[in-house]
Amino acid sequence: MGNEYNPYYIRIRTTLGIALQAIREELVAALGPGAPAYRTVAKWVERFREGRKDVNDDVISNNPHSTYDNIVAETFLCHCIVERIIRDHLKLRKVTSRWVPHQLTAEQKEE
Template sequence: MEKIEHRAVIKFLTKQGKSVQTIFQELLAVYADFAPGKTMVYKWHDLFKQGRESIEDELRSGRPIEATTPEIVEKVEKLVLEDARLKKKQLAAMVGVSESSILNILHHHLGMTKVSARWVPRILTPLQKRERVECSHQFLELCGERKEEVMARIFTGDVTWVHHYEPESKQESMQWHKKGTPPKKFKVSQSAGKIMATIFWDTEGILLIIKNVVRL
């Protein structure tokens, strides 16, 4: 009855002329953890806009359940959001469909790709982003009309830790990632030793590299 209840609410709000995003947010506000998934809301919103009146499932006349039904897509999405490192083989076993169906759902229905969290740039807070923009504007104002001349006289540096071996391989760090949502970087185990590398460079290239060995 829960699905029927959700569909009835979607039908009512759709007939009121509310957008699908507004309907999805209102369902989340009321049902919280028991709210229907976005895929299901979008599907039924479209059906009701096209003139459908029934909120019941269509009779299938013995036709087998498709591996890409909204319910299965919703289940895969929930599992991946809970653990982005699940492999397609694990997802297939948990959902009860083939690995090829899992890939189809992830890529074509959920718009997800697998990326290495270790290669994701540092995530800045909104305040840090704003401060960097303000500093950049101030610097450009100081340069005035002599931007190229000033840039040629600037050198900068950075510091990084270089481990004696990679604590986590690229393959081990892979996780499912939806466009627009940066993946989380998991904590990795430390290696037996590491080097602190300090590098200075200008517009012409690297000026100096300082390496300090640290034993753990």
């Protein structure tokens, strides 16, 4: 099971009323060292118990007009980590209050 499926598994187990600790233990048994951290599982469980239905965690795709503060509030990450992820890993920058790739392709430039 890849990491992209973890939120689906956590959502199903949470919906069934399985305890956080049991969900984490199942993930560790199935994935070993590749299992998500306890805190990551706890955050997803908390979100699903609060009524969240969506398993995607991509704030920028859902709202390209989001600010750093919105992203920090939704992801529970510190500002510097959010900035580093956006700049170094996603290779995005803010242009006219919308996140766009640093290097635009010819098709993107035409848009």
